[in-house]
Amino acid sequence: MSDEPFATVDDLQDGWRQLDDAEQRRASKLIEYASDLIRTYPGWRSASTLTLERICCSVVRRAMEADMNGTPAGANSMTETAGPFSNTFGFANPSGDLRLWPSEEAQLKGRKARADSFDMATGMLTDHHTGEAP
Numbered sequence: 001m002s003d004e005p006f007a008t009v010d011d012l013q014d015g016w017r018q019l020d021d022a023e024q025r026r027a028s029k030l031i032e033y034a035s036d037l038i039r040t041y042p043g044w045r046s047a048s049t050l051t052l053e054r055i056c057c058s059v060v061r062r063a064m065e066a067d068m069n070g071t072p073a074g075a076n077s078m079t080e081t082a083g084p085f086s087n088t089f090g091f092a093n094p095s096g097d098l099r100l101w102p103s104e105e106a107q108l109k110g111r112k113a114r115a116d117s118f119d120m121a122t123g124m125l126t127d128h129h130t131g132e133a134p
Contacts, residue, residue, distance in 0.1 A: 003036075007057050008031070032059070038100075041108035042108070055104045063097065076090065
């Protein structure tokens, strides 16, 4: 299994915004963590390279945006009041955890049905989708 990240800092910047040097270093580490998280889903091998890149960048972006919103650690909402007016904001990922949305998880569960068989005489396992040993 390769441990190569599914995205680069340039991929993240191309789809979001330019990052300063400190943000680039942090993004690089978060991309490694997000790639490792993605590999915990059973269908990641059947996802396209572009899908893996997109999900990886989305996970990292959400984590980095949580740091930018200025809320104290653990807060999940914020209210601003000026005179008789107020705005309340709820944060989707207030703690900046690396996590996938349900739609992203669904893309990594694997869509292909698979049938394997074990030949008792030879001891060989055969993947009937490819005809080879898995």
